[in-house]
Each structure stands twice: as structure tokens, then as C-alpha cells.
Amino acid sequence: MENEIKLLSGAMITLALATTTLVVIPYLQLSHLKPAAGLQPYTAAQLRGRDQYIKNGCVYCHSQQPRDKSQAPDALRGWGRASVAADYYYDSPHLLGTMRTGPDLFNIGARQPSVDWNLGHLYQPRAYMQGSIMPSYPFMFDVKDAAEPGDKVVTLPPRLRACRQGGRSQAGSARSGAISYRSRSYVSGLAGCRRQEVKRRSDAMDELFVEFLA
Numbered sequence: 001m002e003n004e005i006k007l008l009s010g011a012m013i014t015l016a017l018a019t020t021t022l023v024v025i026p027y028l029q030l031s032h033l034k035p036a037a038g039l040q041p042y043t044a045a046q047l048r049g050r051d052q053y054i055k056n057g058c059v060y061c062h063s064q065q066p067r068d069k070s071q072a073p074d075a076l077r078g079w080g081r082a083s084v085a086a087d088y089y090y091d092s093p094h095l096l097g098t099m100r101t102g103p104d105l106f107n108i109g110a111r112q113p114s115v116d117w118n119l120g121h122l123y124q125p126r127a128y129m130q131g132s133i134m135p136s137y138p139f140m141f142d143v144k145d146a147a148e149p150g151d152k153v154v155t156l157p158p159r160l161r162a163c164r165q166g167g168r169s170q171a172g173s174a175r176s177g178a179i180s181y182r183s184r185s186y187v188s189g190l191a192g193c194r195r196q197e198v199k200r201r202s203d204a205m206d207e208l209f210v211e212f213l214a
Contacts, residue, residue: 035089042090053095056137063097064106080107102134119154127157 042050053059066074068082075081083106088094097104112118120127123141125134147153 030085033086033089036084036086039087039089050095054093058105059095059097061097061099061101061134062103062105063100064104065096066104066106074104077103078111079104080110115152116155119152120156123154123156 065083066079066081069075087106088096108118117128119141121129121134122137124136124138125132126136141154
């Protein structure tokens with residue numbers, strides 16, 4: 001019985017020390033934290049963008065925490081200054097990420113402000129970064145012969161518009177039949193290398209790279 005009491009006491013002390021170190025002390029350090037200069041609360045549109053970022057699994061391959069130069073050469077990679085706790089004041093949940101299969105996206109809006117680039121990269125990453133293992137997201141787009149009022153037309157690079165026989169682009173995109181089109185004529189138009197206009201659907205994805213990452 002005496003050994004059991006010692007074991008239980010040791011476990012409780014260990015738990016108390018761990019809780020104090022990992023929960024209480026950080027809380028006391030950050031409880032009076034203010035948002036970083038210029039940081040504003042997320043708008044409703046930006047929150048929808050965050051939701052899409054989570055739903056599409058971006059957080060599993062991208063971090064949002066540039067590290068100090070003493071820990072990693074993130075500054076030399078052009079990822080900006082090391083992040084601080086105040087940068088995440090309005091984040092819930094925090095999207096720090098645990099892996100960097102792809103680059104850090106903390107400052108992607110400043111590093112790559114082109115809306116067309118970001119949208120085209122979502123449509124087919126390998127048209128912009130040869131050898132990229134990022135999945136493409138064609139389901140976020142519609143392909144049509146002519147844009148309609150209110151559409152956001154994405155200008156695709158020539159390598160994505162130049163198609164191989166059999167419906168594959170030189171950038172290695174998926175077969176045209178794998179992309180959701182409104183009619184069969186759009187498929188034949190793409191397979192024939194005729195330029196198509198790709199628009200972003202008017203849903204929450206409109207804010208993902210335009211506002212959330214800006």
C-alpha cells in the first residue's frame with residue numbers, strides 16, 4: 001500500500017509540474033498580450049477563407065510560423081521575419097502547422113500578391129512549379145467559353161493551355177475528363193488546345209487567397 005501511495009503521489013506531482021510548465025506559465029506570459037501593430041480582426045469573408053484552408057488540408061503540408069535565423073534559414077528563403085505570439089491574436093484555431101511539405105505561407109500575400117498566380121497555382125500547381133507534389137483543385141473552378149458578369153477570370157500560363165493529344169497538358173495536369181465542366185463542348189475545347197476562361201466559383205474560395213492570405 002505504501003508503494004502505491006508513493007507512486008500516486010509521484011504521478012500527481014509530475015502532472016502538476018507539467019501543467020504548470022505547459023499551461024499556467026504560458027497563460028500568465030500571454031494573458032496581457034495585445035495584437036501586433038496593424039493587425040485587424042478577421043472579416044466574415046476571411047473566416048470563410050480560413051475554413052476552406054482547413055477543409056482542404058492546407059495546414060497538413062504548410063506551416064504559418066517563420067522561424068528565427070538561429071533556428072532555420074527562413075529569412076534567407078524569403079519567408080519574412082520570425083513570427084511572434086501577437087501575430088496570432090485573432091487566430092482560433094491556430095494554423096501553425098507541423099510539417100513543411102510545401103513552403104511556409106505566413107507571408108504569402110506579401111511574397112506572391114498576384115491573384116492570378118495564386119488561383120492558377122490552385123488550379124494546376126505543376127504549371128507554375130515543375131515537379132510540385134501539391135494536389136490540384138480544379139473543383140474550385142468552372143471552365144467556360146466566355147466569362148459572365150461577376151466572374152473572376154484567371155489567366156493561365158501557356159504551358160497549361162498547350163495540351164497534349166489525349167487531353168493532358170504539358171504541365172502534367174489531370175485528363176480533361178477529370179475536371180467538372182458544364183458541358184461536353186468545354187472538354188473538347190480544352191483537348192483541342194483552344195484557350196478557355198477559367199473562373200473561380202462565387203463561394204468562400206473567393207476570399208482564400210484574395211483576403212485571407214493577402
